[in-house]
Amino acid sequence: MxxxxxxxxxxxxxxxxxxxxxxxxxxxxxxxxxxxELHDSIIMSEIKNTDDNFVTIDDFSGVRIHHNIASEALNLIQKKHSIKKKFRVFIHKVIPIQAGLGGGSSNAAFVLKGVNQLLNLKLSEDNLIALAKELGSDVPFFISCKPVRCRGKGDEFEPVAIKNNYHVIIVKPNPGCFTKEVFDLSDTMNLNTCNIDNVVKALKEGDDKLLAESIDNSLEDPAAGFVPEIKLIKQKLKKLGLGIVSMTGTGSAVFALSTNATLVKHAARKLEDRYVVEVTKILK
Known part of the structure; x- marks a missing residue:
């Protein structure tokens, strides 16, 4: 194989x-x-003459670890579908961690899809989503991996149309954010609100002015309580001419959208000496 x-x-x-x-x-x-488009690379293969799976994650810092949610995903699908075969999984990390970019959840979802493909299990998307829900609130999204509006704890989906082809700059300060800490602090604060209906409308119609005015993240202030540089990065991106700017997830990464690739690349050159910077595009 x-x-x-x-x-x-x-x-x-x-x-x-x-x-x-x-x-x-x-x-x-x-x-x-x-x-x-920013992605980690996963190599999966079936292995014989062993009683164990081997999952290795080699991240951008050069540190090797041997367990994460991808291991849990592999064990789960093997248990639920009585799979005796064992696998070697190598994950090369590029997605920054503790950033709000969903790297670990993505790895778990794509391992589920990988086993399904390797063994030709013919599990439906709904079957895979049911497994993903047992692993974490962000994991189900990555099964379909298309733009959606999410409600509930992040596993109720409604497709979203995006008219413009956006280039993306992602900027992460050195400190990361821990999801639980950010949510716990958010429970003690009055949070900003984002007009999600306006964001959906702006994306569908390609109205960048409305999108820039409407985009927000309720968790930005709690996250900035741990990593104040989040606010500074937002200011820097706006000074560099980028109007659609926000933090993603629980942070600490900040992103900006633009249809102007040159503007995004210029901002990246200005910031890459101080921060982890990735230039990418949205996937529709």
Missing amino acids: KDLAIRSYAKINIGLNVVGRREDGYHDLDMLMVPV
Whole structure:
């Protein structure tokens, strides 16, 4: 059996509202999740004469670890579908971690899809989403990996149309943000709100002025409580001529959208000496 090469894409949140806290400890959200071309690379293959899977993650810092949510995804699909075969999974990390870009959740989803493809299980998208829901609130999104409006705890989807072809600059300060800490702090604060309906309308109609006026992330102030540089990066991007600017997820990465590739690349050159900077595009 040949190795299977997979691109495991990142996401950005083009608008995020915290609606409230649920009894199960999760938060109800209303947000847009949009995949981007920035991706980790996964190589999967079946291995014989072993009782164990081997999952290795080689990230951009050169540190090797041997367990993450991708391992949990592999174990879950094997258990649920009585799969005795074992696998070697190598993940080359490019997506910055603790950034709000969904890298770990993406890896888990694409491992599920990889096993489905390698073994020709013929599991439907709905079957894979059901498995993904057991792994984390962001994982189901990456099964379809298309622009959606998400509600609930992030697993209720409604397709979103995007007219413009946006170039994206992603800027991450050195400190990362931990999801639980940001949400816990958000429970003690009065949060900004984002007009998600206006964001959806702006994306559908290609109205960049409305999008720039409407985009926001309720979790920005809590995240900036841990990483104040988030606010500074937003200011720098705007001074460089980028109007559609926001933090993604729980941070600490900030992104900007533009139909002008030259403007995005210029901003990247100005900021790449101080921050982790990625230039990419949205996926529709």
